[in-house]
Amino acid sequence: MRAYYSPEDDELYVLALEAHAQRLLRSSRLLKMQLGKSARDIEAIILEVLRRSGFREDTYVRPVAYKASVVIKVGLTGLRDELAVYATPMGDYISTKGLSVQISGWRRTADNAIPARSKLTGSYLNAALAVDDALQAGFDDAILLTDDGHVSEGSSSNLFLVRDGVASTPGVSHDILEGITRSIVTRMLKDLGIPTVERAVDRTELYVADEVFLCGTGVQVAPVVEIDGRPVGTGTMGPVAAKLQKVYFDACRARDPRYRDLVTPVYRGV
Numbered sequence: 502m503r504a505y506y507s508p509e510d511d512e513l514y515v516l517a518l519e520a521h522a523q524r525l526l527r528s529s530r531l532l533k534m535q536l537g538k539s540a541r542d543i544e545a546i547i548l549e550v551l552r553r554s555g556f557r558e559d560t561y562v563r564p565v566a567y568k569a570s571v572v573i574k575v576g577l578t579g580l581r582d583e584l585a586v587y588a589t590p591m592g593d594y595i596s597t598k599g600l601s602v603q604i605s606g607w608r609r610t611a612d613n614a615i616p617a618r619s620k621l622t623g624s625y626l627n628a629a630l631a632v633d634d635a636l637q638a639g640f641d642d643a644i645l646l647t648d649d650g651h652v653s654e655g656s657s658s659n660l661f662l663v664r665d666g667v668a669s670t671p672g673v674s675h676d677i678l679e680g681i682t683r684s685i686v687t688r689m690l691k692d693l694g695i696p697t698v699e700r701a702v703d704r705t706e707l708y709v710a711d712e713v714f715l716c717g718t719g720v721q722v723a724p725v726v727e728i729d730g731r732p733v734g735t736g737t738m739g740p741v742a743a744k745l746q747k748v749y750f751d752a753c754r755a756r757d758p759r760y761r762d763l764v765t766p767v768y769r770g771v
Contacts, residue, residue, distance in 0.1 A: 502681075503591070503718055504551060504560040504767065505753040513556060514755050514764035516718075518544050520681045521564075528619035529566045534582040536566055543584070544765075550586045551767045561591035561719075565622070594719060597746065599726035599738055600641040602655070604704060605631035609645040609653035609676045617653075617676040625657070632656040642715070644707070644728070647676050652702040658717035659683040662702065662710040663695075663741045669706075672699035682716045685763060689748050692759065695741060712739035722746045 502521040504513045522540040529536055538546075547562055554560070569583040610617060610627040617624070627645075635643035635656070643656045652671050654660050659680040661670045668690050671677055690697045707713055711734045713725040724742040726733055733739075738746075752760035 502547075502562045502564075503721075503753070504556075504562060504588075505750075505764075506556070506558050506560070507754040507756070510755065510766075511557070512755070512769060513551060513560065513767040514753065515547065515551070515562070515767060516753050517681045517685065517763055518547065518765040520684075522547070524620060524679075524681065525564055525566060528621060529582070531616050531619050532566075532568075532621070533577040534566050534568075536582055536584050538584065546584070546586055548765070548767055550588050554588050556588065556590055558590045559592050560588050562586065562588045593721070595723055596641060597721055597723050599724055600715070601639075601727040602642045602644055602725050603635050603638060603640045603729055604707075605634060605643040605645050605656075607631045607634070607643075607645060608648050611648055612676050618673060618679045620678065628656040642720075646704060650704065651675055652704060652707065653677055655715045655717070655720070658715040658720040658723070659686075660702075661686065661690075661697075661714055661716065662707060663712035663714075663739065664706070664710050666695065668695050668697040668741065669700055669702060670697065671702050675701065680717055682718055682721070685752075686716045686722065686745065686749070689745055689752075689760075690741075693741075693744055693748065707733070710734065712741050714739075714742045714745070722749045 504515045506513050522543040564586045566584050568580045570580040607630045615624045631643040645653045647653045653675050654677045661668050687697050707728050708731050713733050715723045724738040726736050751757040755764050
């Protein structure tokens with residue numbers, strides 16, 4: 502998850518803290534983990550790590566649930582489970598001005614192979630293979646397809662396309678991570694008056710879309726301006742992505758009262 506620094510308030514705001522803690526517990530259950538902690542406990546630990554770190558800049562936070570038994574064994578049952586949390590300063594790690602991407606030759610890992618809807622460390626190998634090929638070919642990122650050839654998501658982000666004023670995003674049955682940022686973006690698009698639908702998306706729809714953008718904790722809201730050498734729309738950031746970016750970043754720093762429920766202050770009252 503990310504925490505955003507607001508110099509006006511001299512405050513660090515954690516984005517979607519409760520949602521991230523709850524997803525960590527859901528993902529842990531898939532791997533038969535029993536952390537012995539509630540979502541509130543995890544939230545308190547994350548806030549304490551940030552307070553002790555004392556950052557006055559945008560920050561990345563990574564809580565990790567892991568199997569801690571000192572054994573050599575392939576399995577999930579009967580092993581000790583632990584939680585670690587660390588934080589480090591981080592700004593944009595990928596451009597939010599315009600990305601050139603390719604459709605990857607690697608397919609998105611199917612949910613029946615490695616559960617796609619959960620945040621599992623092992624699934625990042627799939628992303629690493631795709632994005633490394635893209636970078637070696639001169640692109641900024643990759644888009645992965647499902648085994649049946651439909652659009653799934655970016656290497657580590659969800660995807661939206663805009664055509665004729667309607668935003669579309671692949672549904673949860675298309676091997677996507679059920680992204681927290683994706684949910685936030687869907688809410689913001691609705692508030693902007695932009696109809697949004699979940700549905701199957703064909704590869705060639707991306708080539709004829711008016712806009713395509715990625716979203717996620719890491720990429721934030723990042724417009725795609727070129728796919729496989731073809732310009733998306735005008736080949737620059739489109740109006741929907743531009744409006745959405747402003748709303749999103751204002752919300753992250755508690756500047757928009759409509760979205761104060763999304764952020765948790767770190768230092769206030771301490």
